[in-house]
Amino acid sequence: MENWNLPAGFRYAGVVSGLRSEPDRRDIAVIVSDTPAAAAGVFTQNRVCAAPVHVSRARLPRKDAHAIVICSGNANACTGEQGMADARRMAEIVANDFGCSPEQVLVASTGVIGRPLPMAILEAGIPKAVAAAKAGAPALSDAAHAILTTDTRIKVASRKAAAYTVTGFAKGAAMIGPNMATMLGFIMTDAAVESHDIQQILKEAVEPTFNCISVEGHTSTNDTVLLLANGHGFPLRDELLDEFAGTVREVCAELARKIAEDAEGANHxxxxxxxxxxxxxxxxxxxxxxxxxxxxxxxxxxxxxxxxxxxxxxxxxxxxxxxxxxxxxxxxxxxxxxxxxxxxxxxxxxxxxxxxxxxxxxxxxxxxxxxxxxxxxxxxxxxxxxxxxxxx
Amino acid sequence: MENWNLPAGFRYAGVVSGLRSEPDRRDIAVIVSDTPAAAAGVFTQNRVCAAPVHVSRARLPRKDAHAIVICSGNANACTGEQGMADARRMAEIVANDFGCSPEQVLVASTGVIGRPLPMAILEAGIPKAVAAAKAGAPALSDAAHAILTTDTRIKVASRKAAAYTVTGFAKGAAMIGPNMATMLGFIMTDAAVESHDIQQILKEAVEPTFNCISVEGHTSTNDTVLLLANGHGFPLRDELLDEFAGTVREVCAELARKIAEDAEGANHxxxxxxxxxxxxxxxxxxxxxxxxxxxxxxxxxxxxxxxxxxxxxxxxxxxxxxxxxxxxxxxxxxxxxxxxxxxxxxxxxxxxxxxxxxxxxxxxxxxxxxxxxxxxxxxxxxxxxxxxxxxx
Missing domain, CATH: 3.10.20.340 (ArgJ beta chain, C-terminal domain)
Structure with missing residues (x-):
């Protein structure tokens, strides 16, 4: 944990809310950028998408994201209109506590399909997570733990360039997450990048990395990779932007390989x-x-x-x-x-x-x-x- | 076995040649039509095809087929030029014994990929099969046994119409044939049908039947369905031809379902x-x-x-x-x-x-x-x- 380079301006939390059957298991994560962050997302291509995928996809790309909230244990997929309302409410709770608009908050979930979210648990747990959010490796480790399902360990990757740091964490997939092979990845950077640039960069980084791992080919309803860039000043351009794209791809590649390595049940x-x-x-x-x-x-x-x-x-x-x-x-x-x-x-x-x-x-x-x-x-x-x- | 209706003019054999490790296991089958038969075939769509698929495909459709020879235990796939020569030689042995041209004989194989055919065994075994070919249910049962790999039982289906009979047997697939999911099917009829009509009829019959079963989606290098129609006189036309097509489809449907039912290792x-x-x-x-x-x-x-x-x-x-x-x-x-x-x-x-x-x-x-x-x-x-x- 001590070797992680972390970008400036992000806080993390992973708390125990009671969504999981294991009593001490962290199950709600938040990632907060105190200043507005350019944000991009790449999502599952499944026609049957979880509610949080619908909600987050409609909000991206954008220039002013402030937070991501994630729950594990319930996918909030195949849950109809109620599921959409619940996913929006997850973001709204964070927005109310943090003091931004709900549209500035992104949301992701992983777990069993077809069960309504237990909103009473989330109404209590999400404010706890927002209140607990801190900078530093221990807090990021808590968040990385809170998104796991049957993973045996957290997956974190980090790269430091001269002017910025790119750090990501992920969970999944497939054998690791038997219920739907869900893959979630969250990447933070303090680079200054425009939102349309990072959308393109993220899309190109996912293709040869997260899209080049498979366990049984069952595309999840919930796959989500989000990238937040909260750096300010003049945005990266030209060669510096290419260098940044390469750094993002390296982080994605390391996370993807860590997912394949941790496939539960696999010997090879x-x-x-x-x-x-x-x-x-x-x-x-x-x-x-x-x-x-x-x-x-x-x-x-x-x-x-x-x-x-x-x-x-x-x-x-x-x-x-x-x-x-x-x-x-x-x-x-x-x-x-x-x-x-x-x-x-x-x-x-x-x-x-x-x-x-x-x-x-x-x-x-x-x-x-x-x-x-x-x-x-x-x-x-x-x-x-x-x-x-x-x-x- | 006694309930099978069999078309006139076909003889069958299934003999023990020593291709399989089990000493008493039948491993070479022949199907003979004493008069020239219209013949059609539908084959795997795998780019990597077994040699017998290449050989049989090039000979179909045709008006004057006389025999099919099949071996189990070796797929003769990924075997290069030698494999092509060996598949042609299998047909030639039958042709020499029966007294027709090699092009009038079709060939199929199922088993392990990438091993040369042990031709010494086939040179001795194929003539034995041709010599043993007889009409009747016991001989057809022998042939149906000789094409099995890990199937637990033979699959035979038969339909009798006023003017003709359609009878088929099959082996496979997938769990049943772990090495490549090979599906083989052979359908005989004493209807009089033109070769271009039966090619179309067979193609349309395979789509909703053999192409609607799957175990793990691994398309074989060797999948082959052949139809021989040795009836003479004025060929079926219009409504009678449509009725015949329906009968062929029923036989294919019953064989396909029997394949799925016999999936080794399956509980459901x-x-x-x-x-x-x-x-x-x-x-x-x-x-x-x-x-x-x-x-x-x-x-x-x-x-x-x-x-x-x-x-x-x-x-x-x-x-x-x-x-x-x-x-x-x-x-x-x-x-x-x-x-x-x-x-x-x-x-x-x-x-x-x-x-x-x-x-x-x-x-x-x-x-x-x-x-x-x-x-x-x-x-x-x-x-x-x-x-x-x-x-x-």
Whole structure:
């Protein structure tokens, strides 16, 4: 915790309100910027969105955000008009206490779908969180804890540049958050950036980072990444803005990898490198098909060097290629070269899968300069157990 | 077995050649039509196709097919030029023994990917199968056994019309065939139909039947459905042709359902009815997203009435809709009505899932007349075990 660089002008809290069944578990977080912050957001593409996604999306981008309020344990999704009113009320409570308009407050939730928010708990808990908000690493750690569901640890990433600091924290996804794979990320900076610039920067940062992890491909109703930039003075431009965008992307990349690493029930982090496709988008499409194949993921769990499952998942991804345009390595072992299977020692490749917590697939195409790095995990008995019995 | 109606003029065999590790297991099947048969085929859409798929696809549709040869235990996929030569040789062995040209013989395989076919075994086994081919139910049963992989039973369906009989057998898929979800289906009829008519009829029959089952969405390299029609005389036309198409579709539907019912490792057959979408294709897209969600499937396994997973899978399917345009029932229990969650007794719905081997989801949209019935199964510990350790 002591190594985190924190941007100036932000306060955090994570409090215990009683939303969760575990009595001492923090479940409401707030992030406050004392001065107005430029704010941007990227949200789930699910047609069925949680109420807080609807509410926050309508308020962004903007120049004058002051706070974010987050609850865990209840997604406030598929909750109809009442859910919309409840999400707006969460923001309004913060606004009343802080002294800003409700539109200056953003909101996010994660947890079980289809249950009304227990507003009596939130009416008491949110003011407690606002009152507790403080600067510094311990307060940020409290907030990072309060957004977790079945994560085993908090995910925080920070980068310090000459003129500003970018710090983020996240929760999720997928195996980590069995109820809907919800991924939440919150990134704060004291850089001075215009709101339309950070909207674009955030969008471009999410694509190769949070959108390149998957556990089972079940897109959440609640996925939310928010970026607040509260710096003042002349906004970043040109090369300095590009440098800032790179810093935001680095923070997102570290958080995304931490999410994949913490996949509950997983024994392996699987890194899929795809290179040589016609475009980066093609590489991502192929990597995602492999990452989401239950057959590939169970094979890794069982240390079964059944590499045909990887090649065939690439084949049904929808990207056009011929077999002789593809080679595959599993770790250091080249198994399939330009459409031909190579002889290999099954015990050796099985041993590679068994003995490495982090395993790598390299798919090399001869079609162009496209590339993607994608993270996923194996499919285990523990995953089935966790997800078979989540709400009951 | 005694109730099967069989079309005239076909002979079948299923023999033990030694391709499988189990010593007494039938592993080579042949289907012979003594007179030339119109033939059609529908194949996997995977870019990575097995050699037998390439070979059979290039030979269809045609007017004068005489035989199909199938081996189980080895997919002959990702096997390069050698695999193509081996698939052609399988057909050639049959042609030499039967006395037709190799192009009149079709070929299919199912099993592990990326291993060369053991041709010495096939050189000895295929002639044995051709020599053993007989008319009648016991021989068809032998053939139906010889194409199985991890299926627990054969799948046969038959319909008798006034002027002809349509009989099919199938194997697969997915959990049943952990290595690649391969689905194979072979349909024989003594109707007189032109080859371009049966190609169209087969294509239209496969769409709402074999293409509406899924276990984990991993499209095989080897999926193959072939239809042989060896009737002579004036070909079916107009209403009689439509009636024939309906009969073929019924046989395909029964085989598809039998495949879903026999999913290894599954405790539940899940039937997903989607109605009221803008098109049948939209209904199928939504049903498929639900059927392939690991979160939905583990919830059914655990009898967890976590219905938000079903609604949210519909939401990310790619079909545009608003929440108030959707209602959901799980079995007889209406849980979500036009975008609003209804109060329900969790123990009752959990009991419904727990106590019924066949469970149903009904999704009702208010957008149009589209509809689809889709079959899948739950995701269990047994599935993970089966697929974690298939080739080693």
């Amino acid at each position: 982090l699987i890194t899929i490198h795809v290179v040589g496709t016609r475009s980066d988008a093609d590489a991502r499409t192929i990597a995602k098909a492999i990452a989401e194949s239950a057959l590939v993921k169970t094979a890794v769990f069982g240390a079964d060097p059944n590499w045909g499952r990887i090649v065939s998942a690439a084949g049904y991804s929808g990207v056009a290629f011929e077999e002789h345009e593809l080679s595959l390595s599993v770790g250091p072992h080249l198994l399939y070269e330009k459409g031909r299977p190579l002889p290999f020692d099954a015990a050796t490749v099985s041993g590679y899968l068994k003995n490495n917590r982090e395993v790598t697939f390299d798919l090399t195409f001869t079609l162009g300069g496209g590339r993607c790095t994608f993270y996923t995990c194996d499919l285990t008995h523990e995953y089935v157990t966790l997800n078979a019995d989540y709400t009951t | 057959l899940i039937t997903i009815h989607v109605v009221g979408t803008r098109s049948d294709a939209d209904a199928r897209t939504i049903a498929k997203a639900i059927a392939e969600s690991a979160l939905v499937k583990t919830a059914v396994f655990g009898a967890d009435p976590n219905w938000g997973r079903i609604v949210s899978a519909a939401g990310y399917s790619g079909v545009a809709f608003e929440e108030h345009e959707l209602s959901l029932s799980v079995g007889p229990h209406l849980l979500y009505e036009k975008g609003r969650p209804l109060p329900f007794d969790a123990a009752t719905v959990s009991g419904y899932l727990k106590n019924n081997r066949e469970v149903t989801f009904d999704l009702t949209f208010t957008l149009g007349g589209g509809r689809c019935t889709f079959y899948t199964c739950d995701l269990t510990h047994e599935y993970v075990t089966l697929n974690a350790d298939y080739t080693t």
